[in-house]
Amino acid sequence: MEKQLLRLTVNNEYHELYIKPKKLLVEVLRDELGLTGTKRGCNTGACCACTVLLNGVTAKSCSVLAVQADGAEVTTVEGLADGGKLSPLQRSFLDHGAYQCGFCTSGMLMSATALLNENKNPKKEQIKEAIHGNICRCTGYNSIIRAIKAVVEGRYKEEK
Amino acid sequence: MKKYTVINTPVPNIDGIAKITGRAEYAFDIKLPNMLHGKILRSLYPHAKILNIDTKKAEGLTGVKAVVTGKDTLGVKQGIWRRFKELCDEEILARNKVRYIGEPVAAVAAVDEDTAEEALDLIEVEYEPLPGVFEPLEAIKEGAPQLHEHAERNINVTRHIEWGDVDEGFKGADHIREDWFRCSSQHHVCLETHNAVASFTPDGKLTVWTSTQSHYYIQVLLSWVLGLRENDVRVISRYTGGGFGSKFELDSAQFCSSLLSMKLFRPVKIVLTREEEFMATKRRTPMFYYLRSGVKKDGSFVAKEARVFTEGGAYTSMGATALYLTGFFQSFPYVWPSYRYDGYRVYTNTAPSSAMRGFGAPQATFTAETQIDLIANDLGIDPIAIRRKNAMYPGYEVPGQAKIQSCGLSQCLDKIEEWIKSRGKLAPNRGIGIAAYGFMSGGIFNWFDTPYAFSSASIKINIDGKVDLYVGSQDMGQGSNTTMAMICAEELGVRVEDIRIHMGDTDNCPVDLGAWGSRETLMQGNAVKMAAAEAKRQIIEFAAAKLSPNIVYDLDIKDRWVHLIGRPERGLSYFDVVKEAIRGKDGQPIIARGHYTPHRKGMISPAYSFGVQAVEADVDPDTGKITLKNCVTAHDCGQVINPLGVEGQLEGAMAMAAGYGFTEDLPMDEGKILNPNLVDYKVLRATEMPETKVMAVETYEPEGPFGAKEAGEGLTNPTAGALGNAVFHATGLSIKNLPITPEKVLEALREKNNKKRRARRA
Numbered sequence: 077m078e079k080q081l082l083r084l085t086v087n088n089e090y091h092e093l094y095i096k097p098k099k100l101l102v103e104v105l106r107d108e109l110g111l112t113g114t115k116r117g118c119n120t121g122a123c124c125a126c127t128v129l130l131n132g133v134t135a136k137s138c139s140v141l142a143v144q145a146d147g148a149e150v151t152t153v154e155g156l157a158d159g160g161k162l163s164p165l166q167r168s169f170l171d172h173g174a175y176q177c178g179f180c181t182s183g184m185l186m187s188a189t190a191l192l193n194e195n196k197n198p199k200k201e202q203i204k205e206a207i208h209g210n211i212c213r214c215t216g217y218n219s220i221i222r223a224i225k226a227v228v229e230g231r232y233k234e235e236k
Numbered sequence: 237m238k239k240y241t242v243i244n245t246p247v248p249n250i251d252g253i254a255k256i257t258g259r260a261e262y263a264f265d266i267k268l269p270n271m272l273h274g275k276i277l278r279s280l281y282p283h284a285k286i287l288n289i290d291t292k293k294a295e296g297l298t299g300v301k302a303v304v305t306g307k308d309t310l311g312v313k314q315g316i317w318r319r320f321k322e323l324c325d326e327e328i329l330a331r332n333k334v335r336y337i338g339e340p341v342a343a344v345a346a347v348d349e350d351t352a353e354e355a356l357d358l359i360e361v362e363y364e365p366l367p368g369v370f371e372p373l374e375a376i377k378e379g380a381p382q383l384h385e386h387a388e389r390n391i392n393v394t395r396h397i398e399w400g401d402v403d404e405g406f407k408g409a410d411h412i413r414e415d416w417f418r419c420s421s422q423h424h425v426c427l428e429t430h431n432a433v434a435s436f437t438p439d440g441k442l443t444v445w446t447s448t449q450s451h452y453y454i455q456v457l458l459s460w461v462l463g464l465r466e467n468d469v470r471v472i473s474r475y476t477g478g479g480f481g482s483k484f485e486l487d488s489a490q491f492c493s494s495l496l497s498m499k500l501f502r503p504v505k506i507v508l509t510r511e512e513e514f515m516a517t518k519r520r521t522p523m524f525y526y527l528r529s530g531v532k533k534d535g536s537f538v539a540k541e542a543r544v545f546t547e548g549g550a551y552t553s554m555g556a557t558a559l560y561l562t563g564f565f566q567s568f569p570y571v572w573p574s575y576r577y578d579g580y581r582v583y584t585n586t587a588p589s590s591a592m593r594g595f596g597a598p599q600a601t602f603t604a605e606t607q608i609d610l611i612a613n614d615l616g617i618d619p620i621a622i623r624r625k626n627a628m629y630p631g632y633e634v635p636g637q638a639k640i641q642s643c644g645l646s647q648c649l650d651k652i653e654e655w656i657k658s659r660g661k662l663a664p665n666r667g668i669g670i671a672a673y674g675f676m677s678g679g680i681f682n683w684f685d686t687p688y689a690f691s692s693a694s695i696k697i698n699i700d701g702k703v704d705l706y707v708g709s710q711d712m713g714q715g716s717n718t719t720m721a722m723i724c725a726e727e728l729g730v731r732v733e734d735i736r737i738h739m740g741d742t743d744n745c746p747v748d749l750g751a752w753g754s755r756e757t758l759m760q761g762n763a764v765k766m767a768a769a770e771a772k773r774q775i776i777e778f779a780a781a782k783l784s785p786n787i788v789y790d791l792d793i794k795d796r797w798v799h800l801i802g803r804p805e806r807g808l809s810y811f812d813v814v815k816e817a818i819r820g821k822d823g824q825p826i827i828a829r830g831h832y833t834p835h836r837k838g839m840i841s842p843a844y845s846f847g848v849q850a851v852e853a854d855v856d857p858d859t860g861k862i863t864l865k866n867c868v869t870a871h872d873c874g875q876v877i878n879p880l881g882v883e884g885q886l887e888g889a890m891a892m893a894a895g896y897g898f899t900e901d902l903p904m905d906e907g908k909i910l911n912p913n914l915v916d917y918k919v920l921r922a923t924e925m926p927e928t929k930v931m932a933v934e935t936y937e938p939e940g941p942f943g944a945k946e947a948g949e950g951l952t953n954p955t956a957g958a959l960g961n962a963v964f965h966a967t968g969l970s971i972k973n974l975p976i977t978p979e980k981v982l983e984a985l986r987e988k989n990n991k992k993r994r995a996r997r998a
Contacts, residue, residue, distance in 0.1 A: 112265035113258015115477075117427045118510040122914035125427055153258035162256070170252045173880045176888065177713025178255030179427035179477030185256065204922045211914065213425050213478050214713045216887030217922040 087155030102137035113153040124210040127183035134190040153182035164232035172223035176214030242726040246880035263445040274506040275352035277342040279334035282585035282907030283368040294358040299351035305342045306331030319685040326551040328491040335550035338515030343492035372545040372582035383583040390583040393556045399635035400574025405539025409530025419599040420974040421902040422520035428477020429513045434493035435503040443470045449479040450750020457486040473740040476712035481591035514912035518590035522547040525603045535622040544579040549588035562596030569674035570626040594952035605671035605957030638838040644872030644933040648848040651870040669961025675950025676841030678755035689831035691763040692746035697826035701811045708748025709760035715881045716756040727768035729793025754946035761941035766830030778817040842939040845946040847871035849954035853962040860978030864926035873947035874937035885948040893955030
């Protein structure tokens with residue numbers, strides 16, 4: 077299969093790569109760009125461990141061909157912190173113990189980030205709905221919901 | 237001064253920054269120079285002879301570097317019960333016979349995963365299919381197909397536990413109940429599937445990065461099956477993406493990648509797909525449970541008899557332990573004057589069943605607690621009252637088995653009773669069910685046959701006061717590293733941020749049997765505490781010259797302050813003393829060691845956690861759908877070390893155990909799992925979680941570090957039973973067959989209505 081040119085902006089960095097057209101976005105992020113923060117739990121779009129933002133909207137990177145993302149802007153977990161400044165969600169996840177094994181955490185943070193980008197004041201049910209696709213086998217979700225809620229309530233501001 | 241400065245403060249897990257920034261490097265993320273990728277060919281038959289394997293075509297495919305089959309192995313039948321030869325029954329690559337769908341028969345290493353996958357299709361395996369047997373009650377029959385030559389009637393292990401005079405007990409009972417239950421299987425569903433990167437080098441050394449709950453077990457088992465010296469195998473596991481009991485046996489990714497790497501002298505990585513994970517990485521033990529219980533009119537327990545047949549699957553794995561523990565915990569957490577248990581683990585042509593969080597106890601708790609509510613209902617006694625009447629208490633001895641030291645069960649019952657009262661009258665079709673439970677804090681048994689201490693730790697204190705803590709325990713998300721750092725900080729008198737923990741590397745960490753059976757807090761915790769106490773003693777010796785106490789024991793360190801206990805304002809900075817001490821030791825850092833092996837503590841465990849859980853749920857009479865509303869747990873884990881950790885463990889266990897209760901199952905057809913994916917296998921989602929509340933009942937466990945005991949695994953025990961009892965109280969239906977699906981609820985409702993109709997007609 078002939079390789080194709082892929083132009084991708086990931087976490088504000090522009091990349092040009094030649095890839096096989098069958099390559100998934102998650103494979104390009106992890107294997108080609110070394111951004112292993114994005115995980116892969118099922119490869120069938122059922123666990124959402126691979127969630128990234130594609131042009132600002134959540135996407136399961138195991139269910140997107142990389143070439144479909146040509147020209148797109150991608151944000152991964154590595155792009156959430158600004159240098160040493162963690163995002164409010166990241167800080168809140170820390171304080172609330174909203175991670176255990178950590179394998180779903182990246183996807184969870186991306187889903188939550190997308191929610192708060194879209195809706196600054198989601199109700200608890202909307203928070204649950206936003207992470208409904210993300211499987212977490214460790215925490216039972218409630219600490220994650222509390223962490224997101226704390227950000228919604230303004231207890232974690234952007235660090236200046 | 238406060239009694240504790242670190243213990244019982246909420247501390248977020250210390251690996252948090254790595255995890256929330258995506259920096260944590262799991263074995264899944266490891267990429268080595270010159271690395272190849274491997275895939276495993278698995279049996280499509282539940283039972284078949286392997287007549288021939290032809291790998292030529294596969295080897296000829298461009299990009300394929302090596303193919304291995306059972307012929308390339310030493311043919312070792314391995315198992316984790318190393319002390320008992322007949323229980324070591326599993327070849328990692330089958331040579332002559334396959335016994336379940338998914339059993340590994342060959343492995344390929346190639347330049348990439350796609351090529352390796354393609355090569356699998358080119359391997360020609362000639363099978364002679366054999367008749368299979370899939371249910372334990374069938375497999376145990378005379379004349380059923382036999383899986384292993386050594387196991388007549390497919391009986392793998394039997395267990396008997398007995399105390400008191402059971403037959404005499406039943407004679408004295410006013411009421412006797414008999415029930416049959418079926419406990420289903422469950423899959424661990426670790427988000428990180430099993431994987432390994434193995435690298436064998438020309439000096440004869442093998443390094444394996446893998447996702448495991450016990451680097452020590454994997455080191456020993458790999459060295460055994462590969463014929464290498466134990467310490468020429470290095471196992472590294474810095475982060476583990478979930479374990480839940482599935483990751484302390486040798487798995488196919490570890491073994492096959494090692495075998496391939498030894499052939500090629502190149503690193504080989506194998507990552508199991510989610511489907512392989514479901515098919516071939518063990519699962520919770522399904523059980524058929526017969527219970528007969530005799531009680532007095534007032535609800536006092538007098539005699540109990542339990543018989544269990546477990547669906548063992550094709551190999552022993554850890555199933556023998558589950559068989560014992562389910563029998564022991566069937567009596568929990570009550571005083572049964574007489575008790576008899578007979579368990580049979582039966583081989584079947586299904587994926588081996590083994591350890592999963594709770595380890596036989598969730599099955600015991602579901603069956604026991606369901607039956608207790610039925611008995612209470614028969615006698616017209618309140619569910620709390622019958623449990624209180626028979627509850628274990630501090631100092632109780634389970635005859636011949638265990639001594640209970642700390643036990644807060646009756647306080648837990650009080651708290652739950654209070655909560656239930658606060659709910660008032662419930663809406664129609666809503667019920668509250670409860671279940672009481674207990675669990676061990678690490679096992680005493682040594683079937684692995686280790687000559688090492690069960691847990692060890694060592695400490696090195698550097699010139700700036702930073703403490704390097706080396707532990708053998710494995711943090712797989714449960715937070716044991718944080719717990720150990722807290723125990724170390726408290727005992728040594730420093731802060732959590734003064735501790736740098738080293739974990740998950742057989743080259744650098746002392747031996748610990750790993751994270752399973754709720755071992756870490758008590759066992760590794762005791763080893764850490766001992767090491768920290770020894771380090772503190774060395775520091776205090778140097779401070780004594782300046783502080784002039786009558787005796788060195790008059791000194792202590794708290795929150796970085798070395799001081800006279802009687803006059804805490806008189807003291808020295810920890811940092812200054814450490815500097816002096818190191819100077820005084822010829823410039824050597826302060827080094828200390830600790831260890832723990834339980835002894836003279838009964839047959840099972842040195843300590844037991846207790847608790848009571850209440851589940852409030854709605855049952856829709858039209859659809860049978862169950863909706864969880866509230867889940868409240870009163871838990872006695874001794875002294876709480878990290879309340880944030882306990883809360884996280886509790887909520888997580890509850891989600892997993894509720895799944896066991898009503899959504900998760902592994903239906904099979906002739907040994908083939910029908911739902912090996914995360915769409916059809918239904919774990920709980922965020923939208924299905926009820927409100928959760930944890931009420932800690934603090935006791936002091938004399939055997940535990942600072943009085944602490946188990947707080948993670950036992951919490952998986954009560955939920956299925958409490959949920960079943962909630963359904964019972966909402967609808968009058970007792971479902972004895974897990975999981976309690978809408979179909980089963982509707983079927984039972986229909987039957988109940990038919991019965992009513994028939995009764996009206998008559």
